[in-house]
Amino acid sequence: MATDHQTASTTTMLRVMNERAVFGEIFRLGPVSRPELAQATGLSKPTISVALANLGRAGLVREVGLRAGPAGRSAVLYEARPEAGWVLAVDIGRSFVRLVLANLAGTIVTRIDDPSGSRNPTDLLAQLTGLADRLTAQVGITRADVTLTVFGTPGIHDKETGSLHLAPNLPGWDLPGAVDRFSVVSPSPYLVENDTDLAAVGEATHGLGLGVAHFAYMSIGTGTGMGIVIDGKLYRGARGCAGEISYLPIGEGDPLQDDPAATRRGMFETVASADGIVAAAQRLGWTKATSAKEVFDAARAGDPIAQRAVEVEVNHVAHALAAVTAVLDLELIVLGGGVGVQGGDLLIGPIQDRLRHLVALQPPRIEVSSLGADAVLDGAVAVGVTAARDLVLDRTVAANA
Amino acid sequence: MATDHQTASTTTMLRVMNERAVFGEIFRLGPVSRPELAQATGLSKPTISVALANLGRAGLVREVGLRAGPAGRSAVLYEARPEAGWVLAVDIGRSFVRLVLANLAGTIVTRIDDPSGSRNPTDLLAQLTGLADRLTAQVGITRADVTLTVFGTPGIHDKETGSLHLAPNLPGWDLPGAVDRFSVVSPSPYLVENDTDLAAVGEATHGLGLGVAHFAYMSIGTGTGMGIVIDGKLYRGARGCAGEISYLPIGEGDPLQDDPAATRRGMFETVASADGIVAAAQRLGWTKATSAKEVFDAARAGDPIAQRAVEVEVNHVAHALAAVTAVLDLELIVLGGGVGVQGGDLLIGPIQDRLRHLVALQPPRIEVSSLGADAVLDGAVAVGVTAARDLVLDRTVAANA
């Protein structure tokens, strides 16, 4: 058991803690009065006043009008200064790169979606830098004013070597130091997170995972992946590889597994991703099947071969979720990715039935993501905002010291 | 993301926090002087003195001799008063119940191992109450002086209904309210934890999991189970069913799965537990095989059928660990239980090889438990000690208020 022995504190640390609490409540409650903050934090009115004065002097908080009550003097409302910090969130997707700029409240101010060009480090970084320039210019700042940048990428970021593993679609990014070059996009500190993990955070912040302690976001599309939220926090695993469900040992005996490349790609991904569905349909007799969407549409129209292919997919996903349930006992699985979103209506019910037969435990709820493709960006903003708030607060504390 | 918004604090809470920190350091460092405590906590010497005075007045801490240094006045040493609190740990095992009494430092003072008799609630509780009486008498206290009791049981404790699920070997304990009857064993508060989970905590505290952030204890014996430690803390899952790997969908196609009871018992447990090994050996031609130990011994002696049966087991366990690795990306798997301990030498190497073929990720280290059957009790003591320390401290705070 990690012995993070309880740390002792001095009076000055107390004020820092309380200022942090006040700052957090301001975000949580929106424009808010002093009495409301006192109520929310349990601190006294004078203490709130002092904290607000400090936060205001540091440029983190500002007055924003009055609130008239049913009786009595109107209260001054406070809110976080939008320009106290900026978060740049970047989703390096398959066919698009998407960038948004958000303020510390998590409000997205501008956004650019740009088709992916060449994705080697040099070209991609040039593209991102240009887009970041355009984005920041739209709100009258420069890249240097960004507090924190979050990059959502496929694969696993190895901080030791600065390289990206398991991301075959990003050529050249697996070389040592490649990821470190993200620093050219903005001089701010930056975080690199797996895109599926960020989508899970997005669901936890704005989506179906709101208020759910333990859940996972399962993405099925061109590939497969899972972002796991445990105790409300993203779980990354010992080396950042948690949720790499492509490698679940599922689908043994399926003819697709005969391909020697199947193991390298991962057994589950080989059979359950979009082209696994297509291959299943072809094998079942629909030789001209080309896309998973097509298979789902045909199944909805009553085509028996397509329906049989969907059944195969259901079986694979149910096995994967059986493994996840046996290990993690989650409350909820949010289904995302191309297959998850397009086929969710066909899949969820049968998966739940199958799952109940596979494990004698209470299975998790299964639902289709409500955020769609924006889940990654939402998660990136959420991750960035919490980290950026800490950054600006730390600066304030350092300045007051 | 669970919004456990940072909580604000007042000055009085500061002293409580610091007293807690001092108390914790006393346990961590053993007999310790005031200057050492000041160093360890970062607090000043006078503050340490005040804290020790309070803890002493509450009977939690006492002086214990002097330490002479190379020069200068000798420092007074302090230690936790052994009789400040007692933890009763109970392991309700298959063929034995084991009870230990430990002080707040986690030192086991007395122990009783007693063969299991009838295991229905009434008989088992009578047995436990009698044993608790004997145990407490040995140190001159009564059951009423126990601060906290921890029961390690198979199955899952459902706090809503007070019943024990998934524990077929404890007849009658699945009825609502059965578990609540544990209160007759001692008037103290009590905790009920899954035995495998406790073993994981034991490994984390005294065993191979020491200092490892993310690992799991995998028990294979009569049944199968897994205790998962994430971020140094036991992970229980949404309903306490995390680590119920019996239900991993592994071994499909194995003839054992034809039995309709297999699903209820769990696919993995059916094929991989001790009798699964025996059945495999029988099917391979050794019809008079009776125990897993026998199979392992024969395999070591070179018997080809036994070796083949071990290979089957290796394959099943490797598949289970592949699933766990793909989902959780752990650093370490500690192997325990009868099969794990007796067959570990034969299993670990081949499992690792097989695992490397199944997943293209870096597999976890695999090692055999060094604690053996005591892991459960060690974990129960560890869980109980941390909870009991909080209890006695809370009482002190309440008394001082």
Add this chain to the structure above:
DNA sequence: GAAATTCGTAATGGACCTTTACGAACCCGT
């Protein structure tokens, strides 16, 4: 326009911790 109500802050006091200072206790060498 007065009563009632709510807000904001000034003043006071208390709780906690640290720093400084000094006496107490102990070692060692002569």
Add this chain to the structure above:
DNA sequence: ACGGGTTCGTAAAGGTCCATTACGAATTTC
């Protein structure tokens, strides 16, 4: 044995932070 050097423990003083109380300011209602 005794004095110098060193470490320990606590007393005194000072500073920071927060809560309570009190009161003036601002606003609504009647």
